[in-house]
Amino acid sequence: MTEAAEADDLRRLNAATARLEPPFAVVDLAALRSNAAVMVRRAAGTPIRLASKSVRCRRLIEDALTMDGIRGVLAFTVPEALWLAESQVSDDIVVAYPTADATALARLAGHPRAALAVTVMVDSIDHLDLIARAAATVTDPRPVRVAIDIDAGYLAAGGLLRAGARRSPIRSPAQAAALARAIAARPGLRLAGVLAYEAQIAGLGDDPPGRPAYARAVRVMQRRSAAELAGRRAAIVAAVRDVAPIEFVNGGGTGSIAATAAEPAVTEIGAGSGLYQPRLFDGYRSFRGRPAALFALPVVRRPGRGAATVLGGGYLASGPGDRSRLPFPYLPAGLRLDGNEGAGEVQTPVLGAAADGLRLGDRVWFRHAKAGELCEHFNELQLIEGSAVVATVPTYRGEGKAFL
Ligand SMILES: Cc1ncc(COP(=O)(O)O)c(C=O)c1O
Numbered sequence: 001m002t003e004a005a006e007a008d009d010l011r012r013l014n015a016a017t018a019r020l021e022p023p024f025a026v027v028d029l030a031a032l033r034s035n036a037a038v039m040v041r042r043a044a045g046t047p048i049r050l051a052s053k054s055v056r057c058r059r060l061i062e063d064a065l066t067m068d069g070i071r072g073v074l075a076f077t078v079p080e081a082l083w084l085a086e087s088q089v090s091d092d093i094v095v096a097y098p099t100a101d102a103t104a105l106a107r108l109a110g111h112p113r114a115a116l117a118v119t120v121m122v123d124s125i126d127h128l129d130l131i132a133r134a135a136a137t138v139t140d141p142r143p144v145r146v147a148i149d150i151d152a153g154y155l156a157a158g159g160l161l162r163a164g165a166r167r168s169p170i171r172s173p174a175q176a177a178a179l180a181r182a183i184a185a186r187p188g189l190r191l192a193g194v195l196a197y198e199a200q201i202a203g204l205g206d207d208p209p210g211r212p213a214y215a216r217a218v219r220v221m222q223r224r225s226a227a228e229l230a231g232r233r234a235a236i237v238a239a240v241r242d243v244a245p246i247e248f249v250n251g252g253g254t255g256s257i258a259a260t261a262a263e264p265a266v267t268e269i270g271a272g273s274g275l276y277q278p279r280l281f282d283g284y285r286s287f288r289g290r291p292a293a294l295f296a297l298p299v300v301r302r303p304g305r306g307a308a309t310v311l312g313g314g315y316l317a318s319g320p321g322d323r324s325r326l327p328f329p330y331l332p333a334g335l336r337l338d339g340n341e342g343a344g345e346v347q348t349p350v351l352g353a354a355a356d357g358l359r360l361g362d363r364v365w366f367r368h369a370k371a372g373e374l375c376e377h378f379n380e381l382q383l384i385e386g387s388a389v390v391a392t393v394p395t396y397r398g399e400g401k402a403f404l
Contacts, residue, residue, distance in 0.1 A: 148240065309347050
């Protein structure tokens with residue numbers, strides 16, 4: 001963005017929220033819609049299953065699900081999936097992470113409508129046993145829909161080097177087929193699909209600012225990983241389909257939409273972060289989103305020249321505990337965090353010449369490093385259309401639903 005555009009945006013955001021007392025969080029609906037449209041275009045006809053952890057606001061999830069090209073929810077816990085099914089947000093929900101919650105699994109097996117709507121993730125016989133034990137506690141249990149989670153990580157140097165999330169122990173077509181056979185042999189289970197999430201591509205920017213050597217290494221790794229995974233994913237899907245028909249093959253994330261969608265074996269993309277376009281997703285060459293989710297903090301003191309201190313701010317993102325997880329002072333442009341203090345529990349100094357223009361009560365607008373985690377710090381999101389707040393909607397937390 002140019003300086004003039006940034007100044008315009010700051011004026012617009014301040015005008016829209018003039019009546020609100022910070023701290024508060026906003027979603028800029030025009031930016032959100034534009035980001036969603038870019039994601040759908042990148043998917044080129046492959047549907048996007050919306051990663052709810054990256055949104056964490058029921059109203060925005062419902063709105064996104066009305067868009068062409070976005071279909072179904074990729075949820076993060078079984079209690080969340082039950083809530084979304086019971087409140088009719090979606091009847092097509094895949095829980096992307098395995099569960100050990102026997103209570104929620106029993107509720108699922110005992111709930112005729114939710115049992116048709118929700119698919120849970122498994123990667124071992126232990127998961128199958130756990131589901132069977134939970135289902136056995138209810139009268140007339142319905143079959144539980146399951147999907148097989150595949151390790152999509154990249155291994156180099158004979159397995160000594162690894163990139164990607166440590167998820168499933170299932171890596172080969174033979175392992176996937178064996179688990180599929182074990183599922184098919186159990187009348188209480190229905191095999192619905194396969195999921196293989198390549199975090200080392202979809203969640204790792206290939207253009208991190210100020211780190212050219214690291215960026216080159218990331219690009220080499222991602223090229224090799226994508227080639228390896230395309231072949232392995234196709235072989236795994238073929239091996240599983242030889243055992244039983246499946247409805248979906250889920251892959252990718254915001255950072256890999258176009259490349260993952262181009263794999264013939266993949267039937268849907270799981271993604272959500274791109275809607276909010278948090279700071280970590282600025283570091284990709286293949287797409288640019290517009291910052292759609294922001295939070296505003298009030299200036300509460302001026303410790304000296306070139307410094308202003310805002311209330312709160314320590315909303316760190318999950319992941320490796322490094323600087324990339326800190327929130328980022330966005331507007332007024334040109335502010336930075338103090339290297340010694342970072343973002344504080346109750347106050348955060350911001351530094352830079354722009355601080356000298358700030359008075360007590362002025363707002364500093366921040367971006368979170370990640371997407372939905374922002375919603376764990378605010379009960380509400382102010383939805384902005386142009387230069388007005390058009391609705392105030394609860395986050396998951398605001399509905400008393402802090403699932404994680
Ligand atoms: C299984 C799965 N799919 C997709 C994603 C990508 O989600 P997003 O695009 O919201 O970053 C994630 C993120 O962690 C994930 O765990």
